[in-house]
Amino acid sequence: MRAYSEDLRERVVRAVAIGTPRDEVALTYEVSSATITRWLRLKRETGSLAPKPVPGPEAVKTKAVMAALPERLVEHADATLDEQCSWWRGVSGVEVSTATMSRALTRLGHTRKKSL
Numbered sequence: 001m002r003a004y005s006e007d008l009r010e011r012v013v014r015a016v017a018i019g020t021p022r023d024e025v026a027l028t029y030e031v032s033s034a035t036i037t038r039w040l041r042l043k044r045e046t047g048s049l050a051p052k053p054v055p056g057p058e059a060v061k062t063k064a065v066m067a068a069l070p071e072r073l074v075e076h077a078d079a080t081l082d083e084q085c086s087w088w089r090g091v092s093g094v095e096v097s098t099a100t101m102s103r104a105l106t107r108l109g110h111t112r113k114k115s116l
Contacts, residue, residue, distance in 0.1 A: 003051035004031070009039050010049060016040065061096050065104045068092075073110060081105075 008029065015025045016036060026033050043049055065088060072087065079087070081098040084105070089095050105111075 004035075006049055006051075012036055013039055013043055013049065061094060061100060062104055062107075064092065064094070065096060065101065066107060069104055069108055069110075073108070077110070 008031075012025055012029050012031060013036075015028070016022060020028075022033055022036050025031075026036060039049060068088070068091065069084075072084070076083070076087070081101050084101045085096055085098055088101070
């Protein structure tokens with residue numbers, strides 16, 4: 001899931017700062033009261049509303065698959081997820097799940113719908 005924009009965060013914090021009730025701010029900007037509380041604490045503690053980096057190591061498998069897939073899709077765009085996974089295992093020796101392959105294809109803007 002993507003982080004909320006800093007612009008939205010600023011507007012929410014500004015609305016609370018001028019005295020608008022949190023429940024009203026939550027309804028207006030379609031965020032939860034817990035999110036407002038978190039943003040206020042973040043602003044107080046760091047002075048910024050920038051989203052925190054995603055914890056954990058970078059996804060190594062997905063990065064490599066993403067680099068290799070565009071060339072593969074030129075020739076084999078209608079291959080199934082299982083076929084794409086088998087190809088990747090043959091090319092790299094690394095096994096990926098169909099879920100990983102699906103996420104990689106989605107990030108590249110490739111639909112899973114096969115051509116007729």
